[in-house]
Amino acid sequence: xxxxxxLLAGITLLLGSHRGTHDAAVAEPTPPAAFAKANVRxxxxxxxxxxxxxxxxxxxxxxxNRLSITSPDGRTVVDFTAPDTSTLGMRQFIFESPEPKDxxxxxxxxxxxxxxxxxxxxxxARLQGKSTLxxxxxxxxxxxRPSAGSRGVAIKNLQITWTPVKEVAAYIVYIEQDExxxxxxxxxxxxxxxxxxxxxxxxxxxxxxxGIGTVSVEGxxxxxxxxxxxxxxx
Numbered sequence: 001x002x003x004x005x006x007l008l009a010g011i012t013l014l015l016g017s018h019r020g021t022h023d024a025a026v027a028e029p030t031p032p033a034a035f036a037k038a039n040v041r042x043x044x045x046x047x048x049x050x051x052x053x054x055x056x057x058x059x060x061x062x063x064x065n066r067l068s069i070t071s072p073d074g075r076t077v078v079d080f081t082a083p084d085t086s087t088l089g090m091r092q093f094i095f096e097s098p099e100p101k102d103x104x105x106x107x108x109x110x111x112x113x114x115x116x117x118x119x120x121x122x123x124x125a126r127l128q129g130k131s132t133l134x135x136x137x138x139x140x141x142x143x144x145r146p147s148a149g150s151r152g153v154a155i156k157n158l159q160i161t162w163t164p165v166k167e168v169a170a171y172i173v174y175i176e177q178d179e180x181x182x183x184x185x186x187x188x189x190x191x192x193x194x195x196x197x198x199x200x201x202x203x204x205x206x207x208x209x210x211g212i213g214t215v216s217v218e219g220x221x222x223x224x225x226x227x228x229x230x231x232x233x234x
Contacts, residue, residue, distance in 0.1 A: 030126075032118075032126040032127055032128035033060075033125060033126070033127050033128075034060075034127065034128070034129055035057060035058060035059060035060075035117060035119070035127050035128075035129040036058045036059055036060040037056055037057060037058035038056075038057050038058075038117040038129030038130070038131055039055070039056050039131040039219060040053065040054070040055050040056075040069075040110075040115045040131045040132075040133045041053070041054050041133070041218070041219040041220050041221065042054075042133065042134070042135060042137055042220040042221075043220065043221045043222075043223070044137055044221070044222050044223065045223045045224075045225065046140045046222055046223065046224050047223070047224050047225040047226070048225070049101065050099040051099060051100075051103055051106060052096050052097045052098070052099045052106070053096070053097040053106065053109075053110045053133070054094065054095070054096050054097075055069060055077075055078060055093070055094070055095040055096075055115075056093070056094050057069075057092065057093040057095075057117060057119070057129075058091065058092045058093075059091050059092075059119070059121065059127060062088075062089065062091070062121040062122060062123055062125065063082070063087070063088045063089025063090050063091045063121060063122050064080070064082070064089045064090055064091070064093075064119045064120065064121055064122075064127070065081065065082040065085060065089045065120055065121060065122045066080065066081050066082070066118075066119060066120040067079075067080040067090075067093065067117070067118070067119045068080070068117075068118050068119075069115055069116070069117050069118075070115065070116045070118075071110065071111065071113070071115055072111055072112070072113025072114055072115065072133075073111060073113075077110070077115075078095055080093070082122070085122050087122075088122050089121060089122040097109070097110065107135050110133060111133075112132075112133055112134055112135055113132065113133065114130050114131070114132050114133075115130065115131050115132070115133060116128075116129075116130050117129040117130065117131070132218070134216075134218045134220060136216065136218070136220065137216070137220050137221075137222045138165060138167075138168050138214040138215065138216040138220060138221070138222050139165045139166075139214065139222065140165070140214060140222045140223075140224045141162040141163050141164075141165055141171070141212050141214060141224060142162060142163040142224075143162055143210070143212070143224070143226055144161040144162055144163060145159065145160065145161045146158075146160070146210070146228040148226040148227075149226060149227060149228070150228040150229070151228070151229045152229070152230075152231045153202075153228045153229065153230050153231060154230070154231060155202040155203065155204055155230045155231065156199050156202075157199070158196075158197040158202065159194050159195070159196055159197070160173060160175075160194065160195040160196075160197060160210065160212075161193055161194045161195075162193060162194075162212050163193070164193050165190075165214050167190075167216075167217070168190040168214045168215060168216060168217075169190050169215045169216060169217045169219075170187050170188060170189060170190050170215040171187070171188050171189075171190065171192060171195075171212060171213065171214060171215065172185065172186070172187050172188075172211075172212070172213035172215060172221065172223075173185070173186050173188065173195045173210075173211070173212050173213075174186075174209075174210075174211045174213075175197065175201070175202075175208050175209070175210050175211075176208065176209050176211075177203075177206060177207070177208050177209070178209075180203065180206070182201070184197070184198065184201055187215070190215070202230050203230065204230055204231060204232055205229070205230060205231070205232040206229065206230050207227055207228070207229045207230075208227065208228055208229075208230070209225060209226075209227050210225065210226050210227065210228055211223050211224065211225040211226075212224055
């Protein structure tokens with residue numbers, strides 16, 4: 001009798017061990033974490049007549065060894081693989097499409113709808129995100145001060161102003177000078193109509209490129225550009 005009890009106890013222990021192994025095997029995988037940034041948008045430079053699609057991807061920590069972006073019609077539009085895990089992957093991406101003059105071909109290549117982002121970090125963590133692309137672009141501003149092509153612009157206390165555009169989420173203002181390798185960019189609220197240029201940024205007797213972008217609530221951007229030349233002396 002005692003031998004039989006020992007045998008039953010052994011069987012019970014064996015069954016318990018087997019059940020635990022089975023439970024671990026069917027455990028649900030850890031769900032993917034979210035990207036720090038995963039979006040797609042339409043951009044146009046209305047001055048040059050250029051339009052493109054822009055994808056931005058960024059992780060919260062660690063680099064991606066794999067990244068794929070799938071369009072609403074199921075096509076893979078981005079497919080990145082790091083050649084070796086020793087590179088630690090890439091943490092941030094900005095992909096820009098070509099800028100065809102035929103807008104319809106760009107819209108056909110990148111249809112409206114939800115784009116799916118999937119990634120795997122060098123440590124094996126999975127990331128996932130989604131972003132909705134719309135083709136509608138916001139209206140553009142008109143330059144007020146300085147006006148397009150202005151000369152003799154003061155280098156101090158300069159305030160950039162523009163005409164307001166209804167129902168925009170934000171404005172992007174940038175000033176750049178390639179030869180001096182300087183630029184300033186600011187994103188400000190959609191209710192603003194002015195930007196103060198930091199004193200000390202502008203040099204005398206120098207031509208600068210000025211651009212102002214309108215950002216729609218969907219994230220699409222319409223830019224206009226002009227140039228201005230500063231006065232020869234303060």
